[in-house]
Amino acid sequence: MNGIIFVYNADSGLFNTLTDIAHKVFSPETYSCNLCAITYGNFGMRQEWKEFLETLEIPMQFLHRDEFHERYGMQGLALPAVLLQEGEQLRLLVSADEIGRCADMADLKGLLQEKLK
Incomplete structure (x- = not known):
């Protein structure tokens, strides 16, 4: 599969989601995932971001840190990150620093x- 993989610097699961929401609300300046902070409100993906993604017309995956490590086994990558998947190869498209x-x-x-140009 070719496409884009968005990897959030947060773990999956209900408890982690609730903790992240509280962190974004009460201490946004120390929240560790700028990708989440920009693209998600407290209760889901922002409509503007969703509409933008639809214009890209490329397959996409959205993974939490734990899901990414489990699926791809890559360790040591600073997160959040956006990766380009080309066959079996993953290439860093947008780094944590850039985000x-x-x-x-x-x-x-x-x-x-x-x-993406």
Whole structure:
């Protein structure tokens, strides 16, 4: 499969989701996943982000840290990250540092569009 893999710097599961929501609400400046902070509200993916992703017309996966490690076995990758999957190969498309420098959704969308050219 070829496509994009979005990897969040958060683990899956109900408890982790509730903890992340509380963290974003009460201490957003220390929240460790800027990809989550920009693309998700407290109760789901932001509509603007969802609509933007639909324009890309490329297969996508959205994985939490634990799901990514289990599925691909890659350790040591700074998260969050966006990867490009080309066959069995994974290539870093957008790094954690680049995502961290995004101030808002417009920055993230522009960065992703630039990298996909």
